[in-house]
Amino acid sequence: MGKDEAQAKPTSALERAKAPREESGMLSGAVTGLIESLLDVGIDGKGPFDSAQKVADIKRAEKPGADDAVDAVVRGHLKLAAAGGFVTGLGGFVTLPVALPVNVVEFYIVATRMVASIASLRGYDIKQPEIRSAVLLTLVGADADDLLKKAGVTSTGRLANLAAQRLPGPAMMVVNKAVGFRLLSTAGKKTLTRFGKGVPVIGGVVGAGLDSYLLKKIADHARHEFPPKGKGF
Numbered sequence: 001m002g003k004d005e006a007q008a009k010p011t012s013a014l015e016r017a018k019a020p021r022e023e024s025g026m027l028s029g030a031v032t033g034l035i036e037s038l039l040d041v042g043i044d045g046k047g048p049f050d051s052a053q054k055v056a057d058i059k060r061a062e063k064p065g066a067d068d069a070v071d072a073v074v075r076g077h078l079k080l081a082a083a084g085g086f087v088t089g090l091g092g093f094v095t096l097p098v099a100l101p102v103n104v105v106e107f108y109i110v111a112t113r114m115v116a117s118i119a120s121l122r123g124y125d126i127k128q129p130e131i132r133s134a135v136l137l138t139l140v141g142a143d144a145d146d147l148l149k150k151a152g153v154t155s156t157g158r159l160a161n162l163a164a165q166r167l168p169g170p171a172m173m174v175v176n177k178a179v180g181f182r183l184l185s186t187a188g189k190k191t192l193t194r195f196g197k198g199v200p201v202i203g204g205v206v207g208a209g210l211d212s213y214l215l216k217k218i219a220d221h222a223r224h225e226f227p228p229k230g231k232g233f
Contacts, residue, residue, distance in 0.1 A: 031180035037105060038136060039176075042112030043126060049109075052116030052126055060121060066228060069121050074219045077114040081107070081211035108183060111139055111215055115222040123229030124160060129172045134159035136179040138222050147178040159225040 045051030055076075059069040115138045116126045124131050137144040137159050145155045151174045153167065167175075 030184055031177055034105065034108075034183060035136070035176050035180045037109060038112045038139075039132060042109040043116045043132060043135065045113075049113075052113045053120055055113060056117040056120035059117070066121050066123075070118050070223065073114060073117045073121065074216075077110055077219070078212050078215055080110055081215045107211055107214075108139060111218050112136065114215065114219060115139070115226075118219070118222045119160070119226045122226045124163070124226060128163055129169065130162040130165065130167055131160065133172050133175045133179075134162045134225065136176055137162075138225050139218060140179055140182050141217070141221055143182055147182060148175065151175045151178050158227065160227070 040046060041049060043052050045054060055073060056069070059072045059076075060066070063069040063072055112135060116132075116135045119131060119135060120126050126132060126135065137147065140147065144159060148155045151171065153162075153165075153171060153175060156162075156165065
């Protein structure tokens with residue numbers, strides 16, 4: 001073994017030892033960035049991207065009933081998904097420290113706003129931390145109960161019921177991070193399989209038809225998880 005090789009070996013071993021920690025830090029940062037984007041942009045709005053509350057208020061004023069307003073919110077977001085207009089609407093708000101395709105993050109932001117708007121129209125306070133967490137949990141569909149269990153939170157039927165539990169802030173942070181990890185694990189790959197349904201997206205390019213299909217599934221799930229207050233709640 002040459003002198004140069006002998007000197008290089010400890011260095012490479014050190015780098016290998018550091019790599020898992022660095023990757024873990026990047027993943028944690030990515031989760032934090034994703035959740036902040038979903039809450040700050042998807043629910044609260046930013047720049048030209050209207051907040052969920054504003055979208056709900058506009059549709060509430062335009063439509064005679066809550067159900068009609070919900071239908072209008074869903075149609076509007078499905079059109080946005082089909083048009084692929086995410087980049088135009090969001091600009092440079094989406095930045096994550098991992099190679100997660102921006103259009104995937106934007107899809108989840110649009111989905112978050114749609115779900116939060118539905119929740120507001122159904123009578124829920126989307127400023128309440130538990131409701132905001134319930135909105136995020138709606139994005140992962142059938143995985144929500146599993147994530148709640150792993151976070152140490154007792155599932156009480158519909159996700160909107162989280163509001164009645166008055167969970168402490170740290171518990172909500174754990175739930176939100178669990179959602180972030182699940183979204184990254186299903187979307188942060190070259191070949192994406194969102195929601196575990198075996199629908200591949202090659203090279204991070206999300207087609208309009210697939211986005212519309214997935215968004216429709218999330219909308220249906222949101223209608224179930226956020227029934228009109230006073231009906232099944």
